[in-house]
């Protein structure tokens with residue numbers, strides 16, 4: 001059995017450890033302890049972890065800009081996959097976002113991450129081919 005609870009800043013180290021050991025998930029300067037605390041403060045109650053026994057076995061982060069929701073860092077440890085944990089975590093995010101009036105959410109997935117793409121498509125998420133995402137980085141912040 002697993003228990004889902006809101007992620008707190010104290011979970012930072014365990015969540016980063018989870019992401020570091022997961023191919024397909026990238027860690028940036030935006031994932032520093034300070035940035036993560038800021039994100040959690042700006043988006044209270046919208047990021048979750050799953051405790052499995054005494055381990056932190058899965059996580060997801062989400063937030064919104066007042067208009068759309070954004071999910072990131074959905075990771076489940078390999079030994080706990082295909083038990084519905086990711087789906088339960090995502091549902092918690094979507095339900096909380098819906099309660100705030102946010103009904104449409106996005107997630108970025110590396111094109112090389114076929115497993116993640118298969119997951120999102122199986123859950124009814126639609127691959128966007130009608131938009132190009134452009135990003136701009138201020139000089140000196142290339143790993144932002």
Ligand SMILES: CC(C)(COP(=O)(O)OP(=O)(O)OC[C@H]1O[C@@H](n2cnc3c(N)ncnc32)[C@H](O)[C@@H]1OP(=O)(O)O)[C@@H](O)C(=O)NCCC(=O)NCCS
Nearest residue numbers: 024074075076081082083084085086087115116118119122
């Ligand atoms: C993608 C990931 C989060 C899915 O976690 P999970 O807990 O295994 O997912 P669930 O158990 O909720 O899966 C529910 C359904 O999604 C689909 N699904 C899940 N993983 C899948 C995969 N690897 N390939 C195809 N379909 C998949 C299945 O339909 C599954 O139902 P089923 O087990 O009854 O067949 C997990 O594989 C993971 O952590 N991957 C590495 C990190 C990553 O790439 N994260 C996404 C970044 S955008």
